[in-house]
Amino acid sequence: MRAYLVRRLWQSAVTLVGVSILVFVILRVIPGDPAKMLLPEGAPQAAVEALNRHLGLREPLWIQYGLFLRSVVQGDFGQSFQYRSPALRVVIERVPATVQLTLTAMALTVLAGVPLGVLAAVRQRTGWDYASTVLAVLGQSLPNFWLGIMLALLFGVTLRWLPTSGFGGWPSLVLPSITLAAFPTALVARLTRSSLIEILGQEYIRTGRAKGLGEPRVVLRHALRNAMIPLLTVLGLQIGTLLGGAVITESIFAWPGMGKLVVDAIFFRDFPVVQTILILSATIFVVINLLVDVLYTVLDPRIRYG
Amino acid sequence: MSRIARQPMILVGGLILAAVVVASAAAPWLTRADPLKPSFAQRLKPPQGFGAAAVYPLGTDNLGRDILARVLHGGRLSLVLAVTAVALAAGIGVAVGLSAGLIGGRLDDLVMRLADVQLAFPVIMLAIAIVAVVGTSAAALVGVLALSGWVLYARTVRAAVLTIRETDYVEAARTLGAGNLRLIARHILPNTLAPILVLGSSQFATMVLLESGLSFLGLGLQPPQPSWGLMLAEGRDYLSNAWWLATVPGIAISLVVLGANLLGDGLRDLLDPRLRQ
Numbered sequence: 001m002r003a004y005l006v007r008r009l010w011q012s013a014v015t016l017v018g019v020s021i022l023v024f025v026i027l028r029v030i031p032g033d034p035a036k037m038l039l040p041e042g043a044p045q046a047a048v049e050a051l052n053r054h055l056g057l058r059e060p061l062w063i064q065y066g067l068f069l070r071s072v073v074q075g076d077f078g079q080s081f082q083y084r085s086p087a088l089r090v091v092i093e094r095v096p097a098t099v100q101l102t103l104t105a106m107a108l109t110v111l112a113g114v115p116l117g118v119l120a121a122v123r124q125r126t127g128w129d130y131a132s133t134v135l136a137v138l139g140q141s142l143p144n145f146w147l148g149i150m151l152a153l154l155f156g157v158t159l160r161w162l163p164t165s166g167f168g169g170w171p172s173l174v175l176p177s178i179t180l181a182a183f184p185t186a187l188v189a190r191l192t193r194s195s196l197i198e199i200l201g202q203e204y205i206r207t208g209r210a211k212g213l214g215e216p217r218v219v220l221r222h223a224l225r226n227a228m229i230p231l232l233t234v235l236g237l238q239i240g241t242l243l244g245g246a247v248i249t250e251s252i253f254a255w256p257g258m259g260k261l262v263v264d265a266i267f268f269r270d271f272p273v274v275q276t277i278l279i280l281s282a283t284i285f286v287v288i289n290l291l292v293d294v295l296y297t298v299l300d301p302r303i304r305y306g
Numbered sequence: 307m308s309r310i311a312r313q314p315m316i317l318v319g320g321l322i323l324a325a326v327v328v329a330s331a332a333a334p335w336l337t338r339a340d341p342l343k344p345s346f347a348q349r350l351k352p353p354q355g356f357g358a359a360a361v362y363p364l365g366t367d368n369l370g371r372d373i374l375a376r377v378l379h380g381g382r383l384s385l386v387l388a389v390t391a392v393a394l395a396a397g398i399g400v401a402v403g404l405s406a407g408l409i410g411g412r413l414d415d416l417v418m419r420l421a422d423v424q425l426a427f428p429v430i431m432l433a434i435a436i437v438a439v440v441g442t443s444a445a446a447l448v449g450v451l452a453l454s455g456w457v458l459y460a461r462t463v464r465a466a467v468l469t470i471r472e473t474d475y476v477e478a479a480r481t482l483g484a485g486n487l488r489l490i491a492r493h494i495l496p497n498t499l500a501p502i503l504v505l506g507s508s509q510f511a512t513m514v515l516l517e518s519g520l521s522f523l524g525l526g527l528q529p530p531q532p533s534w535g536l537m538l539a540e541g542r543d544y545l546s547n548a549w550w551l552a553t554v555p556g557i558a559i560s561l562v563v564l565g566a567n568l569l570g571d572g573l574r575d576l577l578d579p580r581l582r583q
Binding site for chain 1: 419427438515522541552556560564567
């Protein structure tokens with residue numbers, strides 16, 4: 001158990017170092033003249049020179065990378081020149097909005113996806129099953145930027161039930177979170193169905209039924225619990241999908257989170273902010289997957305003692 | 307053939323995809339209208355059946371361009387970009403997976419760590435960052451898409467190599483003097499073909515989504531090109547008075563993605579039931 005945790009911690013650390021190298025390569029090496037890119041357009045030559053010295057851009061690449069890593073570890077991601085304050089602070093101010101949106105979407109995903117999958121599995125090859133499969137296939141095929149626009153058209157423009165943009169109270173959260181949740185919900189529904197069907201064919205389920213357990217108890221207590229294990233991994237991986245999906249969803253609904261910030265920052269050529277968001281979102285992803293793996297060992301003793 | 311007939315998903319998905327591909331390829335013959343030429347007198351004409359003359363079957367956009375022509379020509383762009391990206395991603399991924407699996411050691415470690423690192427970024431964020439640095443040309447777009455997709459193939463092929471390498475028949479072939487190249491060509495690649503095919507068709511859907519998503523955000527194809535994602539973005543400003551602008555390209559994207567997903571699922575069930583999640 002301890003060896004497993006140590007190995008996973010080590011892997012996560014290596015991945016994070018790799019993340020920093022990749023960001024360094026994309027934003028510092030590929031552009032050729034990063035100082036120009038990291039400063040607002042038309043910055044005076046003296047400022048370019050000063051930044052060149054500060055970033056050590058006359059030094060060999062590996063020294064530049066060392067300096068980059070040191071400032072990142074110290075939380076110095078540079079100045080956002082769109083907001084004229086430290087990039088990290090600008091990004092962190094937007095984190096709560098994104099967290100609120102992704103958590104709501106995640107809750108929707110679990111609350112809709114799991115029951116849909118269970119229904120399809122226990123009513124296999126009936127109308128319920130086919131209806132849930134069709135829903136799931138649609139959910140995976142509708143592009144979220146189109147779904148969002150169509151939801152806004154229907155519920156915002158035509159019916160006038162819900163606001164189509166902005167941030168304030170739960171009504172403004174409804175359309176963005178449904179838009180964001182559609183794809184992972186479909187995925188979770190399909191996965192729940194297939195993994196539950198497999199488990200319902202197992203011996204211990206037959207034993208449970210034979211000793212007279214009620215069907216709800218067999219399905220919910222014995223089968224679903226075991227089906228949750230692969231589901232947990234997928235949910236962990238969906239954090240990445242949600243963070244990525246938030247980029248588009250937030251842009252559609254003018255939701256003031258990290259996703260909208262990164263798109264705005266690109267158009268503003270505010271690279272310190274882009275760099276901060278890249279590193280932050282990758283770190284969130286790595287940490288959450290580490291937590292999922294730890295949770296795994298709690299849920300599945302085979303891993304703990306294996 | 308009879309096995310394919312028992313997989314209705316392959317048939318339905320394939321038919322949907324084929325219809326879109328044929329319609330896009332035949333765009334110049336299906337419509338005479340110019341997808342790029344604005345006509346300000348004809349702005350925002352609704353589709354046929356919604357109160358307009360039959361000249362514009364799917365209506366016109368905010369610049370008076372024929373939407374049917376734009377959707378069909380846009381399909382050519384989207385499909386070619388996505389196919390190129392999938393082919394590139396598969397090529398890179400297979401090559402990397404083969405070398406990692408066969409050579410092993412440090413190279414293997416390096417490649418697999420690289421895959422972990424890349425998977426830590428939401429694809430669209432990575433794509434956005436790269437496009438922002440290298441610019442929004444079609445070539446850059448294909449490069450970004452391919453870069454986002456190689457990991458899947460590399461992992462799959464590597465895993466297959468590791469399994470197949472240990473089998474008796476490979477051992478036998480090696481004893482008989484077969485070199486690495488011959489092993490790859492005769493024994494390993496044929497055994498990885500099925501999963502690659504399955505991955506490719508599902509990934510095609512992802513690529514279409516990603517390309518139109520980037521174009522939607524203004525980071526992919528640029529105006530006045532008739533890209534589906536761009537058309538959606540332009541249509542968003544006219545939701546209240548001209549719903550068809552955003553509806554038509556959205557249906558086109560959904561059809562392609564639906565077709566490719568069904569095809570991918572069907573192929574997976576047909577070729578490799580073990581891949582079923």
